[in-house]
Amino acid sequence: MNQDELDEEHKNLPPTIEDKLNSMQTFVDQKEFVVIDNGTGFLKCGFSGEDLPRVSIPTAMGVKEIIIEASQTNDQGGKKYSRIFGEKAQEKMNEYDVTHPIRRGVIEDFETMKYCWHHLLSHKNMHNQKKCSLLVTDSPLNHKENKIKMAEYLFDKLKDHNISIESLNIMDSSVLSLFASGRTSGIVVESGQGITTAVPIFEGYALPHAIKSINLAGEDVTYNLLDSLVAQGIEVDNSHINHIRKIKEQMCSVALDYERAIKAPDPLKEESKLYELPDNKGIIKVDHEARFNATEILFNPEIIGSSIPSIPKIAFDSIYKCDQDLQITLYNNIILTGGTSLLPGFKDRFEQDLYELAVDTARTDIKIDIDLPRRHSAWVGGSMIASLSTFDSMTIKATDYEENIETRDDVVLKKLVF
Numbered sequence: 001m002n003q004d005e006l007d008e009e010h011k012n013l014p015p016t017i018e019d020k021l022n023s024m025q026t027f028v029d030q031k032e033f034v035v036i037d038n039g040t041g042f043l044k045c046g047f048s049g050e051d052l053p054r055v056s057i058p059t060a061m062g063v064k065e066i067i068i069e070a071s072q073t074n075d076q077g078g079k080k081y082s083r084i085f086g087e088k089a090q091e092k093m094n095e096y097d098v099t100h101p102i103r104r105g106v107i108e109d110f111e112t113m114k115y116c117w118h119h120l121l122s123h124k125n126m127h128n129q130k131k132c133s134l135l136v137t138d139s140p141l142n143h144k145e146n147k148i149k150m151a152e153y154l155f156d157k158l159k160d161h162n163i164s165i166e167s168l169n170i171m172d173s174s175v176l177s178l179f180a181s182g183r184t185s186g187i188v189v190e191s192g193q194g195i196t197t198a199v200p201i202f203e204g205y206a207l208p209h210a211i212k213s214i215n216l217a218g219e220d221v222t223y224n225l226l227d228s229l230v231a232q233g234i235e236v237d238n239s240h241i242n243h244i245r246k247i248k249e250q251m252c253s254v255a256l257d258y259e260r261a262i263k264a265p266d267p268l269k270e271e272s273k274l275y276e277l278p279d280n281k282g283i284i285k286v287d288h289e290a291r292f293n294a295t296e297i298l299f300n301p302e303i304i305g306s307s308i309p310s311i312p313k314i315a316f317d318s319i320y321k322c323d324q325d326l327q328i329t330l331y332n333n334i335i336l337t338g339g340t341s342l343l344p345g346f347k348d349r350f351e352q353d354l355y356e357l358a359v360d361t362a363r364t365d366i367k368i369d370i371d372l373p374r375r376h377s378a379w380v381g382g383s384m385i386a387s388l389s390t391f392d393s394m395t396i397k398a399t400d401y402e403e404n405i406e407t408r409d410d411v412v413l414k415k416l417v418f
């Protein structure tokens with residue numbers, strides 16, 4: 001979703017957050033937090049209490065070294081770095097060295113991540129946050145060490161760039177998505193860009209022993225679509241990946257019955273199968289089979305020779321690992337979220353396959369909630385919780401962090417909920 005689409009969606013949103021906060025019988029405080037959702041594919045940033053993030057950009061940074069001639073500076077010359085972010089970075093892969101700091105849900109390149117955070121906080125829509133309180137999301141799979149490193153970069157290293165974080169919390173994105181649905185218990189099945197997770201949560205706490213994840217999500221669908229277009233002789237390659245992603249978002253669907261779907265007549269009109277590359281660089285035609293084939297890997301990874309379990313299977317396995325008393329609650333409260341779950345047909349196929357897996361064990365109905373803004377549910381949950389009057393007391397204070405150099409890791413871990 002680009003920034004224009006996000007601005008448009010802002011205008012159309014019903015006022016849901018206040019409703020949900022009221023139903024949770026809490027009250028809203030005036031202190032404003034900045035909320036950042038760190039996704040493999042997209043970074044979302046905005047203010048607590050708002051319905052949607054103000055900024056949503058691809059998680060990417062491009063760097064280019066610029067040599068400064070001595071004559072330009074009146075001294076010995078030297079070099080500096082030009083940095084660009086988000087879509088701009090993805091579009092200029094030929095000119096810039098482009099890095100994606102988050103792999104499959106986990107921050108791997110903290111230096112790049114620091115510049116991305118700096119870019120978000122300095123963004124014009126964020127009114128250049130020089131001093132702020134911050135809630136950032138984290139993957140349910142991240143180790144404690146990564147959270148400690150996040151705190152170090154946010155408190156310490158951003159200071160070198162004139163941004164000071166006064167208080168901080170780092171929260172599990174699945175727990176936040178559940179809060180956004182107005183619940184405190186349930187299972188969050190989240191399929192984003194790089195990772196799909198099934199996280200059972202009881203009374204606000206994720207149950208680590210039963211969390212399941214697979215490295216299979218939106219980027220795999222995109223690359224699968226690219227492969228099948230290449231196999232058909234269409235001249236596309238990795239440099240077109242942004243366009244292939246857009247084709248996926250506009251044209252791909254999930255079949256309820258894949259074999260039958262690809263044999264059935266194509267319901268799309270001829271013009272809606274065509275994608276025009278910018279600058280008259282050609283038209284890509286996407287056939288019926290490619291559109292269903294690309295997404296089938298999420299439900300049947302075997303078709304690309306992979307032995308990893310499907311998305312419904314990890315949801316089933318995760319519920320099965322929980323206490324029997326809790327299983328009914330989980331089956332009745334499945335929150336399906338993440339950008340990839342927006343694929344048409346995703347929910348129906350998920351429900352059908354989960355029902356088949358659980359028919360002997362569930363002993364209850366399967367109820368799936370898809371009513372959240374699914375590209376932004378973790379951010380929305382963060383926005384809600386950071387609005388609560390009690391939230392500030394749950395944060396790590398910069399003063400505590402700075403004054404306790406020897407024990408600062410404990411200062412961080414004490415405030416985090418695992």
Ligand SMILES: Nc1ncnc2c1ncn2[C@@H]1O[C@H](COP(=O)(O)OP(=O)(O)OP(=O)(O)O)[C@@H](O)[C@H]1O
Pocket residue numbers: 001038039040041042043104105191192193194195196217218219245248249250338339340341342343344374375
């Ligand atoms: N309408 C849509 N139809 C299909 N896919 C979509 C749609 N909108 C977004 N996506 C896909 O969703 C993915 C991004 O989702 P999301 O923003 O939830 O992921 P993320 O938080 O960046 O990643 P992760 O959760 O894996 O760390 C991308 O692969 C994108 O192509």
